[in-house]
Amino acid sequence: MQIQDILAKHRMTFSFEFFPPQSLAAVGRLFATIRRLEQLKPSFVSVTYGAGGSTRLLTHDLVMRIHTSTELDPVPHLTCVCHTESEILQILQRYASVGISNIVALGGDLPRDHSAHDRTTDAFCHAADLVRFIQKFNVSGAHPHAQGFGIGVAGFPEGHPATPNRLVEIDYLKAKVDAGADYICTQLFFDNRDFYDFRDRCEVAGIRVPIIAGIMPITSKGNLMRIAELAAGSRFPAGLLKSVARAGDNPEAIKRVGIQWGTEQCRDLLDHQVRGIHFYTLNQSDATVQIYRHLGVSDSLALGSRDIM
């Protein structure tokens, strides 16, 4: 089902992100994770996409395996970097032929081992160009579903490091929506005020598509360091850092702090009528399962319901 239809049907969506594992053993572990998270009845799950050739096939394989062997609706990510137009077309045709309904269209980051790559050789410079191309594919009738692919794009509540001018950045985001994106999923953030302000700025800019909030609970000190590195520019509120510091070198305590922080973020987002929460799972189930448990619900249907006794 296209995500805009899910969003039209339900007040909120709850989704999980996975990355394609590199080894057979890691695939086995990921499927154990997926089986546990399937019980939370997510609206959809998404699978990230890398710039290297072999990683790209792994995305396709993981999407296909989720599609054929689980009840979940997989949403593949697709990036502009290191791609020709005909490669992108082939990928779209392959996903369309098996009935994949949604794609997340991204600019993509160059991995360290591709740093010499000349981006002017890429068919698409920015995610907006990729969105336009997918829309062209949709209207050509090449997708078996009349509406074609639903399209998600990335948003950055704390700003994207490559565009320090925040006014211009929102214009670029609006260009992605005007090109045909159906929803925005945000980069992770730890202070909900950044998300609410971003949501308001989108409103001012005339961006009307649903905005899904990206949440990544901290699970260890190493994980915190990696977030600081990979999600460059992420702001770590002092309150969170103090809680992590209080936990000292106790890994279990740090994980509890991360889950508690993530739970409070989700509770607050639910109270502020967020349209969706996307959990960056890092291919693990524990933190997400615990957050649902602490919110007092057994699955996403209960999480999205507003019925009061």
Ligand SMILES: Cc1cc2nc3c(=O)[nH]c(=O)nc-3n(C[C@H](O)[C@H](O)[C@H](O)COP(=O)(O)OP(=O)(O)OC[C@H]3O[C@@H](n4cnc5c(N)ncnc54)[C@H](O)[C@@H]3O)c2cc1C
């Ligand atoms: C939800 C989510 C999922 C992600 N999944 C992946 C993934 O699977 N694989 C991966 O490699 N990366 C992924 N990323 C990271 C993302 O690809 C990078 O952060 C990338 O640098 C930005 O992607 P974008 O789609 O916003 O790109 P774009 O929209 O192309 O923006 C990239 C930069 O260019 C600027 N820009 C946009 N349009 C123009 C223009 N016309 N002229 C000049 N500048 C412009 C933007 O302001 C921004 O600074 C994800 C990020 C998020 C938030």
